[in-house]
Amino acid sequence: LLFKQVLKRGDVEKVLKDAKYIVTNIYHTPYTEHAYLEPESATAIPKENGIKIMTSSQSVYDEQREIARLLGMDLSQVEVESTYVGGGFGGKEDMSVQHHAALLAWKLKVPVQFTLTRQESLVVSTKRHPMKIEMTTACDENGKLLGMKAKILADTGAYASLGGPVLQRACTHAAGPYNYHNIDIEGIAVYTNNPIGGAFRGFGVTQSAFATESNLNKLAEMVGISPFEIRYRNAIEPGMILPNGQIADSGTALKETLLAVKDVYENNKLAGIACAFKNAGIGVGLPDVGRGLISIEKGKVHIRTSAACIGQGVGTVALQMVCETTGLLPKNIVVEMPSTSRTPNSGTTTASRQTVFTGEATKRAALKLKEALKDRSLEQLEGQEFLGEYSGITDPMNSEKEYPESHVAYGYASQVVILGEDGKVKKVVAAHDVGRAVNPKNVEGQIEGGVVMGLGYALTEDLKVEKGVIKSKFGTIGLLRSTDVPEIESIIIEKNKENLAYGAKGVGEIVVVPTAPAVQGAYYKYDGKFRTSLPLKETTYKK
Structure with a gap:
């Protein structure tokens, strides 16, 4: 046993024993491969x-x-x-x-x-960690969630890599974005002779959310209310306490995302729904700093940051931060590529953090430039540099604080997956609370790409491993083909107007999290089979 993380609040055993409705299931999530990338x-x-x-x-x-x-x-x-x-x-x-x-x-x-x-x-290359999750969830006669107990077993392969942090996120998010506090979660990652597990979009939350959201569907059925209603009744709101102990901030918009998909869910017979929340920033007490450096060179404003653009358009975000703050036009600005000789350390592009952390750091640097421009021109500022930094202060796992701050920000989401009569996915509607959409087109691209990745995870992707040896080839992994991608409707919810990075919250990872459990819920309506393993078997996509 390599890692162990426990999150516990309240007398869980008594709550589970006394609850009106209790559901227990064992879920299995598979290896998936970064086949979306070019070879290294x-x-x-x-x-x-x-x-x-x-x-x-x-x-x-x-x-x-x-x-x-x-x-x-x-x-x-x-x-x-x-x-x-x-x-x-x-x-x-x-x-x-x-x-x-x-x-x-x-x-x-x-x-x-x-x-x-x-x-x-x-x-x-690293894979998404396969996990076995045993979860018990309980509610009262009105569908009010009372408690949850889970044991998460993760296969980290022959090396640790990020097995510990992935397990932490699986644990801190395993109770979902709901308002209940009797929680007992034990997470264990194990060394094996299997392929190495590492970082993969969703970072452990894809696995635990599949179990959490699927259990909610069973509870709703037992209570006699809809899957939408059990989520809405328990949805976290500003000022409430998340299961991990953190107080939800004023920008929390889970209910807004649910209301945005309510009509489409209720007006389609074969529809599944799932919610999710996902952190922005590394969090859990670890050092986390974003840096942005602005220099004036030959009359141009150079934005220098090591934040890697991996499809989220962080260079465009930094450019917009500078333009918004200073009033300068894009034609006067140069965004440099990351380089250890030119750009300050902005931290790894991971944990949906760069728009928030480097965006805020760049904004702070731009505020210094704005002040300098009050009485001088760009030409007069030639050679000067303006450094901005933002550090996210959080509390460690198992903190003794009454209300620990696990992460600096959370995004929230609700997704609906609609099946046709032939059992194929016809449409996905994804409503995401992103705080402030710095670049709406980029946000829509993130949502659409994440949904496609989530559909593959739910329906077709399955990396074959026998006695520790990978037996799949690129053509047999099960990547979802473009011809199988359904209509995707993106709904952007903007509620957070707080000053940090102009209110932006990370959206890169959360978009893939609710898709698989929403697909599971849709198929449960389609044929009455409650599936607990990914990819889902006995569907139009996989036998």
Whole structure:
């Protein structure tokens, strides 16, 4: 046993014993593969007293630290420059080929490009952690949630990677975004000879939310109310206390997302519904700092941050933050690529944090520039730099505080999946509380992409592993084909107008979380079979 996390409030055993309705199920979630990414590649160039790496990753500073350790160098001897990253989804958070390229280049004293084939990538890259979850959920005769007990067993493979943090998120989110407090959650991650588990969009919450939301459907049936109603009656509101002890802030909009999908859910016979919440920022007491540096060079405003763009458009977000704050036009601004020699450490692009953390840091730097521009022109500010920082202060797991702050912000969501009479997914309606949509088109893109990924997770993706060996190929993983993607309607809920990053909350990860349980609920209506394993079996998509 490698990791163990326990979250407990109240006398759970007594509550479960005395509750009117109790449901217990065991859920299984599978390996899934980062097949949405290009195979890993890195280029290393030896220098006189060091090395330069060009790579696509979620943090150039992570690569710098690890390569320096590998080669026994000081950090100053290792320069890492980001190329275009494309998709990340957690798959480019772990090192893959950067250290191989660096070692070969340093020893051979020649430039080296190291690229994996697609099959090599399938074999060695990190996967979504498969989990076995035993969950008991209880409510009273009115559907009011009273308590929940869960045991989560995660397979982290032969190496820890991010098995601990993934397990933490699975635990801190396992009770869902609902107002009840008798919770007992035990999470255990285990070393095995199976493929390594690592970061993957949703980061553990996809697994535990599947169990939580599916159990709610059973309870609603036992009480005699609809799946919508049991969620609405228990939905967290501003000022209420989340199951993990954190007080929901004034920007909490779970009920608004539910109301946004109410009509479409109730007007379709074969519809499933699920809710979710997901953190922004690393949280749980760990250091978490965003940094943005603005410099004036040749009459242009340079935005310098190491925040990696992995599809969420963080460079555009930083540009908008500067324009909104200073009134400058985009034509006067240059957004630089991440580089350890030019951009400050903005932390890893993970945990849906960069729009909030680096966005706020860049805004703070822009406020300094705005002040300087009151009595000087850009030409007069030539060569000056303005640094902004934002640090998220949170409390650790199992904090003794009465109301610990697990994360600086949460997004909330409700999704409805509608089946046709043929059993195929006809439409998905996804309502997401994003705080403030800095770039609505980017937000819609995140929602649509996340829904497609969630549909694949629910219906078709299944990485075959036999005795620790991957038996799948790219064509047999079960990726959802473009011809199978249904209509997707995105609904953006903007409620949070607080000043942090102009009210923005992370949306990158939450979009994939509620889709699978919503699909499960739709199929339960379709044929009466209550499925507890992913991908769902005996459907139009998978036998």
